[in-house]
Amino acid sequence: MEFQREPGRIYAEEEGRVIAEVTFPDRDGAADIDHTFVDDTLRGQGVAGQLLRAAADQIRAEGKRAGATCSYAEIWFERHPEEADLLCP
Known part of the structure; x- marks a missing residue:
């Protein structure tokens, strides 16, 4: 699947509708x-x-x-401890 990227958002569309998306706006210098x-x-x-x-x-x-703050993202980081350095303390 090919994703589209823009600041704070990655998504995929099919026939003009969003079929997959993750959003990560900047809040106080962190995503x-x-x-x-x-x-x-x-x-x-x-x-x-x-x-x-x-x-x-x-x-x-x-x-x-x-x-x-997304529940799936919390689970994903728990399953990928090698990415823990990315998380804010």
């Missing part, structure tokens, strides 16, 4: 991963994990730290 969405037709295919990986890579490339 807050606050929303992850995957359309029902894509569930169980690892798309949410791909979105979080892309977001983590983009946040890291921008030299920022991240917070995870």
Whole structure:
């Protein structure tokens, strides 16, 4: 799946509608991963994990730290302790 990227957002569209998305707006100099969405037709295919990986890579490339207020993002970071250095203390 090919994702579109813009500041604070990575997403995929199909026929003009968003089918997958993660948002991470800047809040006080850190990215807050606050929303992850995957359309029902894509569930169980690892798309949410791909979105979080892309977001983590983009946040890291921008030299920022991240917070995870989205419940899926919290779980993703728990499952990927190698990314813990990205999280704000």
